[in-house]
Amino acid sequence: xxxxxxxxxxxxxxxxxxxxxxxxxxxxxxxxxxxxxxxxxxxxxxxxxxxxxxxxxxxxxxxxxxxxxxxxxxxxxxxxxxxxxxxxxxxxxxxxxxxxxxxxxxxxxxxxxxxxxxxxxxxxxxxxxxxxxxxxxxxxxxxxxxxxxxxxxxxxxxxxxxxxxxxxxxxxxxxxxxxxxxxxxxxxxxxxxxxxxxxxxxxxxxxxxxxxxxxxxxxxxxxxxxxxxxxxxxxxxxxxxxxxxxxxxxxxxxxxxxxxxxxxxxxxxxxxxxxxxxxxxxxxxxxxxxxxxxx
Amino acid sequence: xxxxxxxxxxxxxxxxxxxxxxxxxxxxxxxxxxxxxxxxxxxxxxxxxxxxxxxxxxxxxxxxxxxxxxxxxxxxxxxxx
Amino acid sequence: xxxxxxxxxxxxxxxxxxxxxxxxxxxxxxxxxxxxxxxxxxxxxxxxxxxxxxxxxxxxxxxxxxxxxxxxxxxxxxxxxxxxxxxxxxxxxxxxxxxxxxxxxxxxxxxxxxxxxxxxxxxxxxxxxxxxxxxxxxxxxxxxxxxxxxxxxxxxxxxxxxxxxxxxxxxxxxxxxxxxxxxxxxxxxxxxxxxxxxxxxxxxxxxxxxxxxxxxxxxxxxxxxxxxxxxxxxxxxxxxxxxxxxxxxxxxxxxxxxxxxxxxxxxxxxxxxxxxxxxxxxxxxxxxxxxxxxxxxxxxxxxxxxxxxxxxxxxxxxxxxxxxxxxxxxxxxxxxxxxxxxxxxxxxxxxxxxxxxxxxxxxxxxxxxxxxxxxxx
Numbered sequence: 001x002x003x004x005x006x007x008x009x010x011x012x013x014x015x016x017x018x019x020x021x022x023x024x025x026x027x028x029x030x031x032x033x034x035x036x037x038x039x040x041x042x043x044x045x046x047x048x049x050x051x052x053x054x055x056x057x058x059x060x061x062x063x064x065x066x067x068x069x070x071x072x073x074x075x076x077x078x079x080x081x082x083x084x085x086x087x088x089x090x091x092x093x094x095x096x097x098x099x100x101x102x103x104x105x106x107x108x109x110x111x112x113x114x115x116x117x118x119x120x121x122x123x124x125x126x127x128x129x130x131x132x133x134x135x136x137x138x139x140x141x142x143x144x145x146x147x148x149x150x151x152x153x154x155x156x157x158x159x160x161x162x163x164x165x166x167x168x169x170x171x172x173x174x175x176x177x178x179x180x181x182x183x184x185x186x187x188x189x190x191x192x193x194x195x196x197x198x199x200x201x202x203x204x205x206x207x208x209x210x211x212x213x214x215x216x217x218x219x220x221x222x223x224x225x226x227x228x229x230x231x232x233x234x235x236x237x238x239x240x241x242x243x244x245x246x247x248x249x250x251x252x253x254x255x256x257x258x259x260x261x262x263x264x265x266x267x268x269x270x271x272x273x274x275x276x277x278x279x280x281x282x283x284x285x286x287x288x289x290x291x292x293x294x295x
Numbered sequence: 296x297x298x299x300x301x302x303x304x305x306x307x308x309x310x311x312x313x314x315x316x317x318x319x320x321x322x323x324x325x326x327x328x329x330x331x332x333x334x335x336x337x338x339x340x341x342x343x344x345x346x347x348x349x350x351x352x353x354x355x356x357x358x359x360x361x362x363x364x365x366x367x368x369x370x371x372x373x374x375x376x
Numbered sequence: 377x378x379x380x381x382x383x384x385x386x387x388x389x390x391x392x393x394x395x396x397x398x399x400x401x402x403x404x405x406x407x408x409x410x411x412x413x414x415x416x417x418x419x420x421x422x423x424x425x426x427x428x429x430x431x432x433x434x435x436x437x438x439x440x441x442x443x444x445x446x447x448x449x450x451x452x453x454x455x456x457x458x459x460x461x462x463x464x465x466x467x468x469x470x471x472x473x474x475x476x477x478x479x480x481x482x483x484x485x486x487x488x489x490x491x492x493x494x495x496x497x498x499x500x501x502x503x504x505x506x507x508x509x510x511x512x513x514x515x516x517x518x519x520x521x522x523x524x525x526x527x528x529x530x531x532x533x534x535x536x537x538x539x540x541x542x543x544x545x546x547x548x549x550x551x552x553x554x555x556x557x558x559x560x561x562x563x564x565x566x567x568x569x570x571x572x573x574x575x576x577x578x579x580x581x582x583x584x585x586x587x588x589x590x591x592x593x594x595x596x597x598x599x600x601x602x603x604x605x606x607x608x609x610x611x612x613x614x615x616x617x618x619x620x621x622x623x624x625x626x627x628x629x630x631x632x633x634x635x636x637x638x639x640x641x642x643x644x645x646x647x648x649x650x651x652x653x654x655x656x657x658x659x660x661x662x663x664x665x666x667x668x669x670x671x672x673x674x675x676x677x678x679x680x681x682x683x684x685x686x687x688x689x690x691x692x693x694x695x696x697x698x699x700x701x702x703x704x705x706x707x708x709x710x711x712x713x714x715x716x717x718x719x720x721x722x723x724x725x726x727x728x729x730x731x732x733x734x735x736x737x738x739x740x741x742x743x744x745x746x747x748x749x750x751x752x753x
Contacts, residue, residue, distance in 0.1 A: 003330045010339045014353035015306030018337060020314060021357035025337040038576045042442065053307035055590055058581035061303040063574040065445055066583030067438060068464055074435035078400060078442025078450075079574065081426035085397035085448055091576055109438070112431030181334045207357075215358030215371070218335050296534040296571050297597035298473040301581040 001182045007033045016059030018051040021214030023204035023221065024125050025051060026178045028096065031123060034188035037062060039092045040079055044072040044106055046098035047132045070105040072097045073113035076120040092121065092192055099126040103139035103161050114168035114197045121191050121198045124161065127206040135209045143283060144276045146268040153271060157283055165199040166235055172198040173235040179222035180232065180244055187234065203230045211267020220265055228256035228284060231291065240295040250291050259284060315356030317371045319349055325368040332360035332369060377555045383514045383546040386553055387453065387479050388413035390521035392423045393561045397448035400428035400439035405491045406543040407455040407481045433458035437465035444474040445582060447573035449525065455543060456483035459497045469536045470505025470598060472582065473571065475528030476536040479521065482644065483543040484724040492725020493542035493645065495695040499703045501538065505598045507605055508673040511541040512648035514551040516624045523612050526565050532604040534571055542645040556620055564619060602674040609671060627676035629668040630683065632658060636665030639683055640733065641708065642692040643669045646722060652730035657737055664737060669704065677711045684712035690740045692733070694722045717745035
């Protein structure tokens with residue numbers, strides 16, 4: 001599939017409140033192209049609550065329910081149950097949540113919805129921090145990253161939420177990057193056709209948060225994959241498959257680009273010491289080995 | 296009964312093209328119609344006609360299109376107002 | 377049909393007969409037997425509804441909000457700490473103008489863990505925009521749950537309703553109740569038609585960012601609807617009375633108030649117990665009456681003013697707004713001109729018998745009030 005084959009329909013309207021170069025709108029445009037108009041989305045507190053623009057207007061043209069920060073997955077369960085009771089099973093319910101609302105405050109509700117097998121798609125657009133409140137660390141912030149609550153760099157590594165989701169016996173789990181839109185489109189389309197809970201996490205580099213020029217949003221998302229910092233895969237029927245450059249990196253057939261190339265493009269990693277970089281490289285290697293054993 | 300119901304509308308935040316500091320200029324002679332500029336535009340401000348066309352009413356001037364164009368058909372220049 | 381059953385089982389029956397399409401609930405003592413029974417109804421097919429077994433009360437309320445916003449009638453029940461965990465979402469339901477009906481079985485708050493009756497749980501929710509009923513018998517519990525849907529869904533109201541009653545004193549105590557037929561309930565309570573909903577054919581966004589130029593009007597509209605709810609509650613109670621021959625006194629149930637010099641104001645089980653106290657005191661020649669507050673939100677200010685015109689009021693609170701006094705007493709003092717004595721009593725399930733209430737009456741006559749059995753005896 002080529003980019004030209006993606007549908008022309010747009011569900012994120014022009015003239016919205018997103019920052020210039022925003023990765024969340026890049027991701028959401030493609031996601032909604034895959035899901036189509038018979039979709040209801042529910043959004044916890046996040047940048048996307050702002051991107052919708054101000055009452056009484058909205059820049060989202062599919063039905064959208066905003067909900068409290070920790071509540072998105074429970075909201076999806078409620079919407080889906082009501083649709084089912086009304087015989088409207090052809091409507092897709094999607095959670096569109098940031099990493100703060102997924103990794104941290106929303107984790108309990110996510111776990112609950114996964115366990116009770118709500119038939120929905122949970123998408124975490126991961127920009128590795130609380131962007132909306134002004135760049136604070138989240139459970140998804142990587143080791144060494146500056147945020148406004150980790151001034152000297154985060155001391156802990158990010159948790160692996162996709163793995164936590166997998167052990168809930170989730171039928172479909174995938175990771176994607178905004179730099180690979182046809183891969184993202186395919187994954188969302190596939191998720192739509194699977195019964196039960198589906199989880200997709202999209203890496204979304206944030207220009208003001210990661211401290212890089214707004215024209216580089218997609219480039220940094222691509223480099224994250226090419227350096228093996230972000231792995232793209234699908235987990236289906238107990239089987240893990242790596243996609244794009246991640247496949248070669250995990251299978252050892254392709255050398256990853258040096259991680260320094262990716263780190264140096266971002267102001268949030270400006271203060272890394274040589275030791276920090278060593279630590280990051282170790283962490284990367286351990287991550288790859290974990291998946292080499294698993295796949 | 297009054298609650299916070301909003302209706303979909305183009306230009307909900309007005310013509311956001313006014314935010315622009317840099318302006319993308321499209322040189323159609325080099326375009327290979329890969330449509331990367333179209334899919335990566337955060338604003339959806341590039342339409343898919345015969346060739347890509349930029350809607351300057353809404354282009355926020357981020358420059359992702361120029362950065363992602365494989366044949367340098369889009370050039371960023373300072374916005375003159 | 378006449379049944380003898382606990383308030384919790386009566387609630388489950390009422391909820392079933394109201395035909396909700398989605399129930400989302402989490403267990404907590406002493407509410408648990410309500411959701412157990414409802415789960416049975418759904419599993420056996422007696423009630424055609426989706427039962428969402430959520431992982432917390434916060435999610436229970438969230439799921440009800442989301443389901444109601446998708447256009448269907450919902451039900452949930454909780455108690456005490458469960459209600460407290462819901463607090464954020466109670467505000468959300470109110471501002472979203474979703475006519476959810478919830479039963480709260482009043483229970484004290486820890487620490488230490490207390491499972492016994494106390495209204496601090498629901499009193500802590502008084503500013504959330506929910507209507508609040510307090511029941512004093514299992515019959516009233518049944519009737520109020522059904523009425524609650526009609527009131528909540530009325531176009532002049534469009535607000536969620538909380539039906540409260542005392543843990544164990546009512547929840548686990550069997551009492552007789554008359555239950556109308558399903559057909560009679562269906563005639564009284566028509567199918568739900570939402571004022572707004574999430575619909576792929578007519579996309580809207582609910583709850584996005586709202587600026588200072590719009591927010592106050594949204595709040596003001598809730599206030600107007602609470603005011604209008606007073607009339608709706610009266611009309612619904614009248615209609616119920618006409619159809620089923622039972623009234624629980626609209627906003628306030630009064631008893632022997634006509635010539636009374638002193639009127640006891642109480643809610644829930646204490647309100648029921650006070651009947652016996654009034655009878656006892658009347659036998660001794662005291663001109664005393666009872667005003668049982670059935671509705672706390674909207675606050676029946678005008679009705680209370682009328683009651684207070686000729687009589688001194690003794691208010692018994694099964695709650696405490698720590699740092700001032702009982703919440704009901706404060707609100708009544710702010711509403712009426714006359715003398716009001718306020719007692720705090722029955723916290724954490726401490727017994728309040730008709731003799732205790734008679735004692736409070738005598739203390740009030742000596743112009744004493746405060747913490748009954750703690751600072752005044």
